[in-house]
Amino acid sequence: MTRRRKxxxxxFVLGGLHGIVLCAGFFAPYDPVEQDRINPYLPPMHLHxxxxxxxLHLRPFVYASRLRPGTFDQYVEDIRQTRPLKxxxxxxxxxxxxxxxxxxxxxxxxxxxxxxxxTDAFGRDxxxxxxxxxxxxxxxxxxxxxxxxxxxxxxxxxxxxxxxxRDDMLMRLVELFLALPWLYLxxxxxxxxxxxxxxxxxxxxxIAVIAAVGWARPARLVRGIVLSAKERDFVRAARGxxxxxxxxxxxxxxxxxxxxxxxxxxxxxxQYVLAEMTLSFLGLGVPEPVPSWGNLLSNLQQYxxxxxxxxxxxxxxxxxxxxxxxxxxxxxxQESSDAYKIEKRSLGSxx
Amino acid sequence: MxxxxxxxxxxxxxxxxxxxxxxxEFLALDSVSFAVSAGATLAIVGExxxxxxxxxxxxxxxxxxxxxxxxFEGRNLAQSAESELRKIRPQIQLIFPDSASALSPRWSIxxxxxxxxxxxxxxxxxxxxxxTFFLLERVGLAAxxxxxxxxxxxxxxxxxLAIARALTLDPKILILDEALSALDCSVQAQIANVLLExxxxxxxxxxxxxxxxxxxxxxxxxxxxxxxGRIVEQGPSxxxxxxxxxxxxxxxxxxxxxLPRSPWPAAQP
Ligand SMILES: Nc1ncnc2c1ncn2[C@@H]1O[C@H](COP(=O)(O)OP(=O)(O)OP(=O)(O)O)[C@@H](O)[C@H]1O
Ligand SMILES: [Mg+2]
Numbered sequence: 001m002t003r004r005r006k007x008x009x010x011x012f013v014l015g016g017l018h019g020i021v022l023c024a025g026f027f028a029p030y031d032p033v034e035q036d037r038i039n040p041y042l043p044p045m046h047l048h049x050x051x052x053x054x055x056l057h058l059r060p061f062v063y064a065s066r067l068r069p070g071t072f073d074q075y076v077e078d079i080r081q082t083r084p085l086k087x088x089x090x091x092x093x094x095x096x097x098x099x100x101x102x103x104x105x106x107x108x109x110x111x112x113x114x115x116x117x118x119t120d121a122f123g124r125d126x127x128x129x130x131x132x133x134x135x136x137x138x139x140x141x142x143x144x145x146x147x148x149x150x151x152x153x154x155x156x157x158x159x160x161x162x163x164x165x166r167d168d169m170l171m172r173l174v175e176l177f178l179a180l181p182w183l184y185l186x187x188x189x190x191x192x193x194x195x196x197x198x199x200x201x202x203x204x205x206x207i208a209v210i211a212a213v214g215w216a217r218p219a220r221l222v223r224g225i226v227l228s229a230k231e232r233d234f235v236r237a238a239r240g241x242x243x244x245x246x247x248x249x250x251x252x253x254x255x256x257x258x259x260x261x262x263x264x265x266x267x268x269x270x271q272y273v274l275a276e277m278t279l280s281f282l283g284l285g286v287p288e289p290v291p292s293w294g295n296l297l298s299n300l301q302q303y304x305x306x307x308x309x310x311x312x313x314x315x316x317x318x319x320x321x322x323x324x325x326x327x328x329x330x331x332x333x334q335e336s337s338d339a340y341k342i343e344k345r346s347l348g349s350x351x
Numbered sequence: 352m353x354x355x356x357x358x359x360x361x362x363x364x365x366x367x368x369x370x371x372x373x374x375x376e377f378l379a380l381d382s383v384s385f386a387v388s389a390g391a392t393l394a395i396v397g398e399x400x401x402x403x404x405x406x407x408x409x410x411x412x413x414x415x416x417x418x419x420x421x422x423f424e425g426r427n428l429a430q431s432a433e434s435e436l437r438k439i440r441p442q443i444q445l446i447f448p449d450s451a452s453a454l455s456p457r458w459s460i461x462x463x464x465x466x467x468x469x470x471x472x473x474x475x476x477x478x479x480x481x482x483t484f485f486l487l488e489r490v491g492l493a494a495x496x497x498x499x500x501x502x503x504x505x506x507x508x509x510x511x512l513a514i515a516r517a518l519t520l521d522p523k524i525l526i527l528d529e530a531l532s533a534l535d536c537s538v539q540a541q542i543a544n545v546l547l548e549x550x551x552x553x554x555x556x557x558x559x560x561x562x563x564x565x566x567x568x569x570x571x572x573x574x575x576x577x578x579x580g581r582i583v584e585q586g587p588s589x590x591x592x593x594x595x596x597x598x599x600x601x602x603x604x605x606x607x608x609x610l611p612r613s614p615w616p617a618a619q620p
Contacts, residue, residue, distance in 0.1 A: 233453040236413050237513075241467035241520065242441045252455065 006332035014325040021134035025094030028128035029108040029116075033289040034092065036113060036123030039065070041309050043075055044118040044126075052079045059084045062114050073308075083112045118311040120299060124289075126311055130318055133291035137280075138322070140206055140292075141273035145265050147211035148272075149218055153261065156222030157249055161230055171223070177216040183278075185213070190284050199290040206285055210272050218264050222257050229256040259333065266330035270323045277319070293319060353425075354386035355556050356410065356524060361419035361429075363405050363580075379405040381580040382419065387573075389523075390554040394567030394588070396603055397577030403560045404448065406577070407528045410558070411445040412436045423524070441471065444517035448529035450509035454501040460487075460512060461497035467520045486515040489545050491538070507534045514542060518549070526558040531566070543570060564603045568592045576600045 020027055045062040064081035068074040091105040108114065117126040159170040186209050197205070229235060235252050243251075273293075279285040280294025281301075288295060293315040299305050305312050363380035379402045387393045397403050408414035410421060412428055420429040428439060447453040454463050461480070464487060468479040484494050490511040496504075504512065510533055517525060525546070531539045549555050561567050567574050568588040576584040576591065578599035584591065595601050 233447040233449060234455045236408075237445075237447065237453050237516075238466065238470075239413060240411055240440050240443075240445055241470045242437050243470050244437070247470070255455075255457065 003332060003335050006335070007329065010325055010329035010332055014322075014329060017322055017325060018138065021131060021138055023096065024128075024131035024135055025096055025102060026104060027106050028094075028125070028131040029091060029105050029114060030125040030128045031092040031094070032124065032128045032132040032291050034124065036119065036125075039113075039115070039119055039123040040121050041073060041305075042115050042119040042123065043309075044311055045115050046077070047085075047116070051082065057084070059086075061085060062116075064112065081112075083109050083114055085109065085114065117314060118309070120296075120312070121305075126296075126314065129291040129296055130293075130315055133293045133296050133315060134318070136203065136286055136290065136292035137273050137276050137294065137319075138269075140203060140210070140276040141269045141271075144207045144210035144214065144272040144275070145268040147207060148214035148268060149261055149265060151211060151215040152218030153222050153254075153257065155215060156219035157226050157253060157257070159219070160223040160226030161245065161249060161253065163227075167223075170219070174216040174219055177213060180213060182209070182213040185209075186279065186284060196287065199286050202284075202286045206276055206279055209279075210275055214268065214272070218261070218268075221260055221264065225257050225260060226253050229253050263330055263333045266326050266333055270326040273319065273322070277315075353388065354422075355389040356421065356423055356558075357386045358410070358421040359384050359419055361406070361409060361421055362417050363402075363409060363414070364417045378580050380409065380416070383577075383580075383582050385575055385582060385585060387524075387556055387558065389556055390550060391573065392550070392557040392559055392571040394559040394561065394571035394574045395577060396561055396564055396567050396574060398562060398599065398603065401577040402580040403577055404528055405580075407445055407526045407558070407560055410524075411443050411526055412440050413445065441467065441520045442522050443524045443526070444520060444522035445526045446510075446513055446517055446528060446530040448532070450506060450513050450533070453513050454509055456500065456502040458501055459498050460492070460501055460504070463501055464497075464512060464516045464519065467516060471520070483515075483519055486518050487512070489518075490515045491541055507538050510534060511538070511542065521553065522555070524556045524558065526560065528560045529562075530560075532561065532563070562603065562606075564592060564600075576603065 042065055045065065047060045047062060049057050049060055051057060051061075061082045061084040063077035063079055064083060065075040066078040068076050085107045086109055087107050089105055089108045090103040091108045093101065093103050096102045113125070115125055115127070117130065119126055120129070155170055155174075159167045189205070189209060193201075193205070230248075230253065232252075235248055238248055238252055276285060276292065277294035277297065280292050281298045283295075283298060285294050286292045296312075296315040299312050361380055361383040362378070364376045365379050367375040367377050381402075383402075383406060385393070395403050395406065405414070409416045416429050420427050422428070423439065423443065426439070428436065431439070458466075461483065464483045465479050468474055468482065474482065484497070487497070488494060492508060492511055492515065501509065501512065510530060514527075514530065531542060534542065546555075546557065550557065557571075559567060559571050564574070568591070571588055573586065574588050574591045575582045576597060576599055578597070584595065584597040584600050591600060592604065595604060
């Protein structure tokens with residue numbers, strides 16, 4: 001595959017994955033916070049097309065679950081009750097993309113509930129929580145990377161372009177931030193806030209913390225590029241035409257750094273999704289009942305959940321294709337960068 | 352005539368970075384002084400590393416001198432503030448020796464050529480493009496190439512683009528740093544003709560930097576010979592070529608291959 005094709009391929013993969021999460025309301029059959037207390041920790045229901053009497057059904061269906069007699073946490077399929085999947089049905093109201101009111105769901109079944117990925121302790125649908133949780137986790141990764149790179153770019157570009165004492169000062173600051181134990185810093189920041197914060201505040205707190213500690217590395221990368229770019233003749237020529245620093249940074253230096261910024265974004269977004277998951281896992285992130293991949297996984301802190309209900313691990317598994325997508329994109333982007341070309345050339349001359 | 356550019360004791364030191372423990376300084380320009388009157392051509396010749404490009408950068412206000420002064424139209428630019436220099440720079444244009452790095456490779460030819468006029472912001476879009484196309488044609492670049500990226504041009508075409516770009520600003524001083532060295536003889540002659548025409552019609556002043564003494568003698572009224580950051584000899588072209596005083600000049604003369612017939616237009620009397 002050519003480089004361009006690889007990039008397009010990975011963008012396509014990521015676009016599809018994010019599209020599903022973005023339209024969580026449509027793909028999720030239920031409201032993620034709606035409880036079904038009589039069905040806690042219900043295992044995933046299996047899809048069937050052949051029933052117990054060997055009849056073929058055109059419409060996939062699931063069997064209702066019932067408690068195994070004599071136990072109170074083990075379920076078996078109740079083959080007398082089938083629940084056929086109905087597609088494109090009206091169900092719980094939601095807002096598509098966060099603002100368009102809608103009721104249409106990909107599948108569902110009016111009254112009887114279908115839990116394709118099981119339920120949690122409160123009988124909430126794990127599939128719905130997974131999809132809506134992805135919105136929080138991925139969005140905080142994207143927003144965190146966006147902020148980090150913007151701050152990093154501004155500081156790195158200023159240090160590299162203006163040089164002198166400003167450069168020295170900013171680079172010392174970078175080193176300071178690289179040395180910070182950010183997790184414990186976060187504990188300290190969290191300690192200043194009241195015990196319960198609302199989900200929106202918690203969300204922005206996470207992003208603020210991620211950006212505050214993350215900008216240092218991209219700043220250093222950008223500085224290096226700006227340092228060499230500002231000595232390029234076409235930048236000096238533009239200065240000779242009477243260009244201002246702002247014009248030069250925007251028109252000539254920003255494009256030079258764009259490939260590094262893109263590669264960094266592809267590396268940082270999954271890292272920051274993971275950071276959100278870590279924080280929420282520790283209970284420092286978005287609070288219940290709002291789902292995020294991190295606080296879904298925090299159920300695993302209970303030993304009984306850890307050993308008994310495997311479907312509670314699913315958020316960790318779902319993350320994998322996203323990470324794979326971002327890492328694939330990052331390496332496809334890196335292939336195009338000059339550093340890689342130089343590396344390849346020098347390796348070639350050794351061989 | 353009142354000199355348009357007067358340089359006095361211009362000195363430039365670079366910090367050498369090779370030994371961290373004993374920070375040494377390298378004297379790239381050592382008390383350089385000369386003057387050029389408006390509408391004249393001064394050639395600056397010298398061996399590689401003699402400080403010619405450094406001198407060009409200082410005069411074009413792209414590099415602050417360490418010491419010394421220079422006056423452009425009576426204004427001391429060595430002591431001027433950055434905000435003032437920004438207004439002066441368009442009037443002193445420098446053509447870089449490496450045309451490949453002087454043009455942003457991703458931009459189209461037209462975008463590159465109109466950039467100075469866009470930055471000036473005085474002309475409207477139509478007038479800008481008209482002026483740019485006129486100059487591109489003058490240096491022999493066809494208008495139908497305008498949309499192509501600069502990376503597709505040949506070395507000679509790139510250098511012509513760089514010259515046309517600088518000329519759109521109608522500068523008072525044009526510094527050509529080895530600008531014609533990479534071109535073949537017929538193109539050199541064509542560009543030289545354009546430049547001499549401009550000099551005659553607009554009174555443009557040229558600083559012509561080269562290591563080729565015969566070419567300098569053809570194009571310039573006066574030659575300054577540089578060696579190791581100093582001007583070691585300066586005088587009328589014919590005198591320098593016929594009757595050199597300094598060893599550095601003799602070495603440069605010896606290095607020039609003699610051509611049977613000159614491709615360049617004859618120097619003005
Ligand atoms: N930015 C810089 N930092 C340190 N030293 C420099 C720098 N620029 C130039 N020099 C040194 O100054 C000296 C003069 O360089 P300059 O480029 O002016 O020479 P030149 O006469 O243009 O040579 P050439 O004919 O090869 O272009 C060289 O020895 C060079 O190493
Ligand atoms: Mg040079």
